[in-house]
Amino acid sequence: xxxxxxxxxxxxxxxxxxxxxxxxxxxxxxxxxxxxxxxxxxxxxxxxxxxxxxxxxxxxxxxxxxxxxxxxxxxxxxxxxxxxxxxxxxxxxxxxxxxxxxxxxxxxxxxxxxxxxxxxxxxxxxxxxxxxxxxxxxxxxxxxxxxxxxxxxxxxxxxxxxxxxxxxxxxxxxxxxxxxxxxxxxxxxxxxxxxxxxxxxxxxxxxxxxxxxxxxxxxxxxxxxxxxxxxxxxxxxxxxxxxxxxxxxxxxxxxxxxxxxxxxxxxxxxxxxxxxxxxxxxxxxxxxxxxxxxxxxxxxxxxxxxxxxxxxxxxxxxxxxxxxxxxxxxxxxxxxxxxxxxxxxxxxxxxxxxxxxxxxxxx
Ligand code: ATP
Numbered sequence: 001x002x003x004x005x006x007x008x009x010x011x012x013x014x015x016x017x018x019x020x021x022x023x024x025x026x027x028x029x030x031x032x033x034x035x036x037x038x039x040x041x042x043x044x045x046x047x048x049x050x051x052x053x054x055x056x057x058x059x060x061x062x063x064x065x066x067x068x069x070x071x072x073x074x075x076x077x078x079x080x081x082x083x084x085x086x087x088x089x090x091x092x093x094x095x096x097x098x099x100x101x102x103x104x105x106x107x108x109x110x111x112x113x114x115x116x117x118x119x120x121x122x123x124x125x126x127x128x129x130x131x132x133x134x135x136x137x138x139x140x141x142x143x144x145x146x147x148x149x150x151x152x153x154x155x156x157x158x159x160x161x162x163x164x165x166x167x168x169x170x171x172x173x174x175x176x177x178x179x180x181x182x183x184x185x186x187x188x189x190x191x192x193x194x195x196x197x198x199x200x201x202x203x204x205x206x207x208x209x210x211x212x213x214x215x216x217x218x219x220x221x222x223x224x225x226x227x228x229x230x231x232x233x234x235x236x237x238x239x240x241x242x243x244x245x246x247x248x249x250x251x252x253x254x255x256x257x258x259x260x261x262x263x264x265x266x267x268x269x270x271x272x273x274x275x276x277x278x279x280x281x282x283x284x285x286x287x288x289x290x291x292x293x294x295x296x297x298x299x300x301x302x303x304x305x306x307x308x309x310x311x312x313x314x315x316x317x318x319x320x321x322x323x324x325x326x327x328x329x330x331x332x333x334x335x336x337x338x339x340x341x342x343x344x345x346x347x348x349x350x351x352x353x354x355x356x357x358x359x360x361x362x363x
Contacts (some may be wrong), residue, residue: 009058033197036207078152093127285344298343
């Protein structure tokens with residue numbers, strides 16, 4: 001069991017700063033996903049936790065102990081990479097047992113732990129199979145098992161599912177979560193796939209351009225993004241963001257969205273948040289959290305494209321430079337060119353300061 005503290009962590013490569021002053025505490029037994037687009041500094045952060053890269057500034061503590069100068073092999077971490085690294089001249093069972101044998105565990109213990117891990121990862125029928133020639137899916141499962149069987153108190157996984165196929169990824173998400181529940185390891189998981197982060201992590205650390213943008217539970221991040229980057233990045237499609245200006249109306253304070261007209265009446269907390277804003281505001285709403293309303297109520301935008309994806313339909317809306325998406329369970333035969341009359345659900349509307357991109361959460 002281990003707590004990880006990242007304190008004022010910075011990483012520079014020559015003149016380039018890959019990670020800008022990161023503070024993050026990962027609790028004992030917690031599953032934290034580092035999520036962000038390519039190049040945002042996820043792997044760099046992970047490599048420093050593992051001991052493969054040295055921080056330029058700041059400290060990494062495991063259970064309060066400074067890891068500066070402690071090599072990877074002495075940190076008690078398990079590490080699984082995007083590309084499985086297993087011994088192809090060994091069988092699946094020999095691969096799983098490799099670390100335990102290398103540390104001279106008693107044969108009984110090796111057999112018991114390998115068998116339990118094979119059970120958990122559905123590898124039991126493959127224990128005697130040579131690893132050479134097995135599919136990428138299975139090889140990555142073996143790589144995860146080989147590291148997990150050592151029961152490291154800290155388990156680091158860097159995009160472990162990015163090379164496996166989609167169906168297998170779904171299965172592995174469940175298995176990895178089960179693995180973590182069983183061994184109660186502190187798990188740090190690097191991914192650019194928000195679905196993986198949302199489904200597995202206790203908390204998500206969203207990163208962009210070397211900056212930690214927000215840390216929170218998956219629902220906190222989805223419901224209450226701290227800034228425009230997180231609002232856009234989380235959700236599929238991301239949050240709709242329309243720029244407007246505060247305006248007094250007969251029914252109270254609202255936003256003037258230019259050619260799109262005024263927003264529906266804002267709730268009291270939103271009005272309170274809006275009153276803090278000194279300049280332009282961005283009106284945010286989730287594509288899936290809207291209601292269709294009669295003409296003349298709510299907002300109206302022409303449908304520019306209808307994207308039917310089975311159970312759901314994504315309506316692309318556009319008017320001038322403004323665009324938005326609305327996701328419906330049942331599209332009722334809507335067609336490109338029609339005007340959609342809709343109102344974002346009041347409780348799900350979020351406001352941001354346009355200039356800084358920071359959420360107005362003062363309500
Ligand atoms: P990806 O998923 O694409 O690996 P990432 O979020 O993990 O993205 P990092 O690998 O941490 O990103 O890289 C962060 C930035 O630091 C990138 O711009 C990358 O080019 C740069 N970088 C990483 N390692 C080095 C290095 N050894 N030397 C110079 N620049 C590096």
